[in-house]
Amino acid sequence: MAVEYRCCEASFFIHIGIIVLLVLFAGLMSGLTLGLMSLSLVDLEVLAKSGTPQDRKHAAKILPVVKKQHLLLCTLLICNAASMEALPIFLDSLVTAWGAILISVTLILLFGEIIPQSVCSRYGLAIGAAVAPVVRVLVWICFPVAYPISKLLDLLLGDGHEALFRRAELKTLVTLHGNEAGKGGELTHDETTIIAGALELSEKKVRDAMTPLSKTFAIDINAKLDRKLMQEILDKGHSRVPVYYEEKTNIIGLILVKNLLSIHPDDEIPVKNVTIRKIPRVPGDMPLYDILNEFQKGHSHMAVVIKQSNLIQQTSNNVDGDLRLDIDSQKTNEGSMKTTNPIRRWKSYPDSQNTYRSSSRGKKWSRDAEASVLQIHDAPLPKLNEDEEAIGIITMEDVIEELLQEEIYDETDVQEDQ
Structure with missing residues (x-):
């Protein structure tokens, strides 16, 4: 009798131990299902590269485990289901059938679902890193069953789970x-x-940031730099002033105000006799990021915005797919450069990167000082057709204001009271 009693007692404690292990195992699988599956690959990569030192270690351990998310999900659910199904079997040998159901539901609900998922939802990274070796072993054990199911899920739902933000x-x-x-x-x-x-800058075009020509201060190339004009330039406070020919829509270049410091107003020197720099001409639908990249090259911090997109012409002999900037010019007999059309015209070529380049060598806006100066001489200046009329001016400051989403005021700007 004593031997039989001891055997029953030993069997009772063995069953209790197995039940406890099954509940804990089911709880671990349930918690890991929530904790690991809620961590996207993007989240883990961010933590692995820029998290705290502890988070970097945890993320590095978890990343190899969660790369195949459907396989991991199937493994955790199979293990969880197996432990929950086995629990009533061991409870049935200790209590009645209805008692086994009541106890198993209570244990699974409280210790197998609520508590584990609450803990893993908060400390999922640390717990997942701690049990990552155990999960790897379980993946290999459940591989014959979990792998076919995971491949079916990959086929039906796709295997890409990288939650990148728009x-x-x-x-x-x-x-x-x-x-x-x-x-x-x-x-x-x-x-x-x-x-x-x-x-937002990538979605904005040049026309969104430009200053309309009606609000732009520009001077005629045939005007004289007398005291009145010099004072007007001084009052405007600009570092660069566009220069036009005959009509304001025919912007042909710009002058740097600092170059006028050595000019005496009483001399009344014509504007065309001072250094006039070439000004790039860009279409209104040019992305702001592209013109920002060009501005930072240092050739010019001001560009003319063109009204008509017909200025952008498709050519069939393009070899590298870049957008080039051409200047029609020819040599005079004296060897100097005579500009037959001093206006830069944009030509469009298909390009996946939408880059804007200049010169036949493919360099962006030449930084050669002499090449950037407009050579007027005594040649008649051209009159542009309607397709090449300027509609506005865009500067580096305009682009920076769009980036900062705030107005930039200098010493000469007058701020209106709000």
């Missing part, structure tokens, strides 16, 4: 991380504004 979503995400949102974010108002401006 521009609008990134903008909203940045806004939520601002300290003004009241959610504990660290980004200041200026930081969120600049980031949002950078995200």
